[in-house]
Each structure stands twice: as C-alpha cells, then as structure tokens.
Amino acid sequence: xxxxxxxxxxxxxxxxxxxxxxxxxxxxxxxxxxxxxxxxxxxxxxxxxxxxxxxxxxxxxxxxxxxxxxxxxxxxxxxxxxxxxxxxxxxxxxxxxxxxxxxxxxxxxxxxxx
Amino acid sequence: xxxxxxxxxxxxxxxxxxxxxxxxxxxxxxxxxxxxxxxxxxxxxxxxxxxxxxxxxxxxxxxxxxxxxxxxxxxxxxxxxxxxxxxxxxxxxxxxxxxxxxxxxxxxxxxxxxxx
Numbered sequence: 001x002x003x004x005x006x007x008x009x010x011x012x013x014x015x016x017x018x019x020x021x022x023x024x025x026x027x028x029x030x031x032x033x034x035x036x037x038x039x040x041x042x043x044x045x046x047x048x049x050x051x052x053x054x055x056x057x058x059x060x061x062x063x064x065x066x067x068x069x070x071x072x073x074x075x076x077x078x079x080x081x082x083x084x085x086x087x088x089x090x091x092x093x094x095x096x097x098x099x100x101x102x103x104x105x106x107x108x109x110x111x112x113x114x
Numbered sequence: 115x116x117x118x119x120x121x122x123x124x125x126x127x128x129x130x131x132x133x134x135x136x137x138x139x140x141x142x143x144x145x146x147x148x149x150x151x152x153x154x155x156x157x158x159x160x161x162x163x164x165x166x167x168x169x170x171x172x173x174x175x176x177x178x179x180x181x182x183x184x185x186x187x188x189x190x191x192x193x194x195x196x197x198x199x200x201x202x203x204x205x206x207x208x209x210x211x212x213x214x215x216x217x218x219x220x221x222x223x224x225x226x227x228x229x230x
Contacts, residue, residue, distance in 0.1 A: 001173075009154070036221075043118070043204055043221030044157075090156055100145065100164065101172065102219065104156035 002027040002093040006105035013081055014113050021076040021108045023091035033074040034092040034102070035065055044090065050074065061085070086112045116140055118222035120205050126228045127195045135190040135225050137205030145208045146188035147172075147219060148180060150201040157204060163188055195229045202226050 007022040025031060032051050036044040048059025055067040065076045074091060088109050094102040121136040137146065144165050149157040149172075159172030163182040177199060179191045188207075192199060206219040 004156075006156075041223075043223050044206075044219075045221070046218050049218065092157075100147075100162050100170070101159060102147075103173070104149075104158070106154050106156045 001101065002029075002031060002095055002103045004091050004093050004103055004105035006091050006108050008108050009106065010109045010111070012111045012113060015083055016080045018079050019077065019081050019085075019110065021089050021091075021110065023074045023076065023105060025072050025074060025091075025093045027072075027093060027095065029095045032094045033065075033067060034094075035059065035063070035074075035076050036090045036092060036104075037061075038088045038090065038107075040087075047076070047089070081110070081112045083112050083114060085110060118205055118207055118220050120203075120222040120225050122225060123223070124226050126230065127192075128230050129196060131195050132191070132193050133195065133227075134192075135203055135205075135227075137188045137190070137207075137222060138186055139188075139205075139207040139220070140186065141207060141209070141220065142185070143207035143209050143220075144185075145210065146182065147206040147208075148178070148188065148190045149204045149206065150174065150199075151204060151224070152201050160190065160203075195227075197229045200227060200229045 003026045005024045034049045035047040050067045058064045088107045091105040118139045147162040148160040158174045161180040163169045166185040169180045181189045203225045205222040208219045
C-alpha cells in the first residue's frame, strides 16, 4: 500500500510571504497525488491533483505543486499567502490502479499571521 | 444540489451503545467512503463502496459495519461503541475510480462523535 509523510505538522508564516508545505510518499506502483485543504469545522476540499503529464500542477487559490518522481515528493507552494489561507492541508496518494484506497498524510496546519 | 451531507453533526455515546451515521449524496456518484480523522493521524479509510449493494474494508475497519442499500446512501454502524472510536467521521463520494481515471472525492462536513 501507499503511504504519505508530511514533514511539518505546523507552519507559521507572515502574510504575503511565500510558503512551502512538504510531502513525501512511498509506493511500489504508479500513483495519483492530491492536496486537500480543510478549513475549521468543514470537510476537505480538493486544492490540486497530479494524475499524469506535466509535473507542475496548478490548483485553486494560487497554489501549485511539483511532482518529483526521483525524490518521491509532491510539495505544495504559494508565492504569497493571505490570512484566509490559514487552514489544515493534507497530502494524499492513491495507486493508479486501485485509487479507492487513498492514503492521507497527518496534515500540516498553516497559520498565516498579519 | 446539496453535495454530500452527513447526519448527525454531533453525537455523544456511552461505551457499549450502538449508533448509525448516515451519509447521503445527490451527485449520482458510484463510489462512497467513510473515513475517521484523529489528531496527528490525518484521515484513515474505514470502509468504502464501489456501488449499490457492495462494500469493502479499508485501512481501519474493525468495530464498524457499513451498508449501501441505495446508491445515494452509505451507512456507518457502530454496534458497541468504545472510547477509541471517539473521532471525527467524514463521508466522501466520487464519480468513479479505476485504472487511469480521475478520482476526486467530495467530502461531507463531518460528524463529531464522542464515546464516554
């Protein structure tokens, strides 16, 4: 089965600063990769996904992520964060041929300070 | 179009009690999922269903049962609740999943369950 490690449990940044949330995965098969965002007391919302093709994927709210197969990473970036980006972010992986079994990382809490 | 809804939003149980969580989706999705979310552990898949009348075990199925009698509903049951089942439960659905297919899961708002 696949697994995901999010390297930072908490990331505090100041408004308008850049941010990177790190995600590494482990799998013996080809994978699909996802980033989800969870605002307080809400369900998860898809930010972006990598299925195939270009390794740089762009998502909603100005976020982007880069798939690096050799480093088994899928880091999430935003060049300038806003207060409204404060949330919990989850990296997730599923096998290309069994993507019912999606594995999530433990989450990274991004706190944007004024 | 309500998307994915969950009932109830909050519940407190005593050890040994039983209850059923209801998930409903109005997007005609084939696949439905139940997850639990615990601090520092992200979401873990409990059970899932690939269509009406079918269910399968996920990563942490013990202590839970599920049923998918109608395509739009996915029920999660706790027959004898334990404090270890205190968690936030999320339901999700997706249009399809399979080789080389896109599998965006749409999540409900969650049910916060406390077992005393």
